[in-house]
Amino acid sequence: MPSRRRRTALLVVIAAVAASAVVAAPSVAVAAPPVYTPGADGAGDPYFPFAGNGGIDVLHYDLDLDYAPPAPEPAPLTGHLSGVATIDLVPTQDLSRFNLDLRGLTATAVTVARKAATFAQVGDELVITPTKKLKEGKRAQVVVTYGGPTTRPTDIEGALYGWVTTRDGAMVVNEPDGASTWFPVNDHPVDKATYTFEISVPEGLVAVANGLPTGPPVTAGGTTTWNWDAPDPMAAYLATASVGDYVVNQYTAADGTPIFDAVDPTRLGAPSADLALTSDMIVFFAGLYGAYPFNSYGAIVDDDSVGYALETQTRSVFSRSAREGTIAHELAHQWMGDEVSPFRWADIWLNEGWATYSQWMWTEHRGGATAQQSFDEVMAIAADDPDEFWQVVVADPGALGLFVDPIYDRGAATLHALRVKIGDDAFFELAKAWVDRFGGATASTAEFTALAEEVSGEDLDAFFEAWLYAPEKPTEW
Template sequence: MPLAGNGGYTVRRYTLDFDWRAPRTPFEAGATISATATQALSRFDLDFAGNTLHRVTVDGTPATTRRDGDELVVTPARPIPRGRPFTVRVAYTADPTQGRHRDDAIQDYGWVPTPDGTLVCAQPDGARMIFPADDHPSLRAPVTFRITTPAGLSAVANGRLVGTVRRPDGRTRWTYDSEQPIAAQLVQLAIGRFTFVAGSGPRGLPVRDVVPDGLVTDTEAYRSLTPEHLAWLERRLGPYPFRRYGVLVGDTELPVALETQSLSVVPRDDLLGDRVDAERNLVHELTHHWTGDSVAIRRWSDLWLSEGHARFYERLYSDEHGGVSLESAMRAAYEQHDQWRHDEGAPAEPTADTLFKVMRYDGSALVLFALREKVGEAAFDRIERTWVSEYRGRAAGTRDFVALASRVAGEDLGPFLEPWLHGPRTPPMPGHPDWQADPVED
């Protein structure tokens, strides 16, 4: 499948510099990439799209470059031996109007302009429009952000604010550290007139919401539910796996929320409407921090593990808090499942074009519901807690999940899960012989 990263090296850290000026206005940027060669390298690739490239150095020496679609091909002055650390510096002019469109749940992504600034939505392959990266969901590295803003504007990014420096010209440089390794698709940086709202979750976990000044009061009712959501998920999945959490309210027409690590971006309209819908979205993005952010997917065909879990727990929470019952939602999904398989592929069989279609959401949550019906709630809960604890901070895939579920349940679940994940037709639902899938229409 496309949307893959690169080979031959491992990134140890990104340091990103953004000298932001004004909405929709190009600005100077730089990326310092500390890496280690995993093979002898006469050249290597970075995922980097658009923007205006100025220069690239490798260990301080100018390198030869060429653009090949979304790849920046770098040829260092001297080959890099296997096992040697090296440092790449890329200077460029960033284009904050750059974005792309997908005909699925993601829709518009890349740089997302706001009335007085910007935020970013990098999933699935939009990080390359923001900075040069090794952009694959299984690959993570710590990130240092250094963002300079005009007077009156604030900046925020994943992780912890290290400090601010006021410059003589009145501009401010904000430095953030991601604290834990992060996949390029989960990077967040935003600039605007923000209010930072501090709170706490279970065991004193720092909770920091970042809200456009004019939306603080109107979004407070739903934002204030985060500690409750954290506690509810911890009872099911164990301790929250990062050092802080918060919601970045997006003052945009952004159609979807996104689980950017430690700081989920949620569109303002999601926080101004119906409570049941708002909580579904908030719990969905928070669940991803266990499944998708902490337990990364090994490859894009494993996306069902990330989105399916987020949708399953979103539906379960909604069932318990005034929404549609889980069983009703799953029965509705079952009825459409054959059609989704026909149109979008089985849950673990997406194409690049169907990656974020409904099969990866409700269709994949249905697989987890079927597993729970097969093994029982107690065994299912043990599987889930073991999954997020054993693979915490690691990448895992479909085979890993099937093997772990089989081990925890004490039975080989491969023959049961195989047709659910890969087959052309929806298998019978355990315990629900009356459930029927609707006929498929071409």
Template sequence: MRRFLTTVTVAALTLAATGVAAQAAPAPGGPGLGDKYYPDYGNSGYDVSHYDIRLRYTPATDRLTGTTTILATATQDLSRFNLDFVLDVSSVLVNNRPATYARQGDHELVVTPARTVANGGAMTVVVQYSGVPSTKVAAGYTAWVRTPDGAMAVGEPEIAWWWYPSNDHPLDKATFDVSVSVPDGVEAISNGSMPRPPVRETLNYTRWSWRSLKPQATYLTFLTVGQYDVTQDTTADGQLVYNAYSQRLTQPLREAAQASVERTAEITDWESTVFGPWPFEARGGIVAPPGTLTFALENQTRPNYSSGFFTRGSNTSVVVHENAHQWFGDSVSVAEWQHIWLNEGFASYAEWLWSEKNGEGTAQEIFDYLYATYPANALVWTTKPADPGVAQLFGDAVYDRGAMTLHQLRLAVGDDDFFEILRTWVADHRYGNATTKEFTDLAEKISGKDLDALFQAWLYTPSRPVVANAAALRAAKPAAPKSWAQISRTHALLHRS
């Protein structure tokens, strides 16, 4: 024993002398990823590769029961970790052993495995749970939307908490299987493709299954349950096009919605010529019952739309916007929420390009109209698009000034370099995350121009940038282009703010 202790002591002294650190003890993962705006969203210590979400939902009572299996890899020697979740948990297994768990704050579930998970080790986490999502409040509100015949788990930046446990930040993307049992006569719709058709599970319930094959952010994963009329088609390369319209839509609202959303494949084919190949395995769209959803959201492969977008007729502009997000926001996602203009400014500019393509107003005409219309003290000018703050995360600066920034970039570098910048951006960051600086650096690299002054003025300065014909524009008060009736409605309704 004396000899053994001496050997250990000598070894320790040798390590100290050579500067080699002893192995760190296992430690808890953090309850957040340090996002500037939402520091406790997401969790550190592990990386998720796949979610398997298996649910049963009863619309009449809004009761949801479920089991979510999470496949992940520890990124440190992990003694415990957090999940973002608000429903009532009945058990947690980590690598087939019961784990202890406790609540922390309004959306954190702290899990302590029976055994430490080594850095690089596989984690299979199984969470069983139940609850009434509409009764759960976190971050000051309830994101779960009840409808007359079902519910919608659709929201940004938070929605996963109300229906499945997750590492809820765009930095941790994963693939998904979503399987939901609902009463007969009710559809359960989610992202991606259908690996099998709906299956009758019991006398009164049918199970619907969906699969997302490409990396997907948690907030872009959705569940829509209700009575919907469905149209299905395939693209030329065999992709599923799945559109659904609430049976509560009355004419002519239903006709206007269908005249817009049924053009999804056409619109995304055109966007593919502008931004690069379609990044996912399916397409489509869902139109919610009247008086329920108050925005549209770019859920991966299949956006959800408020019926309010179609109250005054067809609206392809919102379809262009939400599907442009499949490139800008879904495939290339923000590294932190402060960079949201990379999603919304780009999708808004896609609307301008669609207007230009269809002869309803050029991008320059739309720019001129916006620049002349907003007064000097408007929030669009006093808010920095590249750092808008939580209160203006979905404000005018992010959408309109973001699009105006891109138009100024286009004028500065010319069309050839501008569209090469867009295509290279989505190709370089495909299925990943990115920042504003990475975009501005790319623009300078491709154009060979110093663009610091342009980006400083349009993205980082809280005042109206000066353009060459500013006074003339304000004096002339240019008329709104023909497309503006759709674009302005899209902007007004888009997201929760």
């Protein structure tokens, strides 16, 4: 047994060691609780501030639609659409609530993660407050039941778009923000998603959507149901669910792409020979831009009097007629606009310029005017043209300038001038690199100009300033 003095000294040492251990113990950081906030009510596009929404990344839409077209004349041109949209999404922030775009139709029930959610419709926004807040990165499923009468909505310019009711069905064309007229959606190109469709219509009508049918239509009790699968990422403005008294033609293009054409019987004579060129066009554009990017292609030719054509993904829509040049234009969009979509609507010249220039190149391929001749026609327009053709800023035309002629023709002329400046090898390397690098997503004018400099090895600042940003006719570049 140690002496009292030694025992006391030992206790002092033990106490000192214990105290040192307490001081040396590492501090444990306590994570701050997540701060749940509402998602933004727009995707941030200055042209359309409330198009799209913040805080969510939609992965997939499953749309179960039941549509009754208008009764025969003289009944009003009003149909009725009922839908259940099952939406798989991932929050990009800790969410207390989030929005979807929904215009002109009424939501009657919403669930999030199988639990009833509180919701309200404020203007064109469906504001959803889930029972349990959503954690960033944790996948959730949203189910919206909705419906209402359908008419003929118009865009910011007063042109028909969205779910355009017709006497025998509907022509569905959404650019730029009309998808919200027929389903709840994150309605901006930056949020691409995959789609499946189940569309029930009166027996005898055909419902055509994106992608491929998953089986033959099923008819029971006077209703026919069509099922479609679109497995490639798609901007909402490129979705369709057109309904009509169509004649269907299915075949396979030379590169193996399945083709599904749906043509109104009153238009059968006009487009048939030109539509038959689709296979050759696919092969031609694949040689310029790379393999056709989607699982199918085809056309919807309606008899509506709108005079509309849209590069609906995998199934371009034409009203009244489908002529060779327009068919080439919309098909080229499948690469330039659909596979690579605009980051902001100000970038639309990349869609329309490439599609128009593709049309020029196809015309030359067919023995018509050369691309250089088409370019010369544009350059023949006077600098003081009364329609102010040269005063449009191509890379920033404004919300009301998305579809004006300079976006198409000056966009194409920009590309031809670039081709002449950097040479064919670099230009077509650029075209393929554009699709390869940004395919399945979106890209901006800044990213295009940077890629052009990267591929060509040239300083192109002055060139693009003259062609895309200066509100005047280029004279040197």
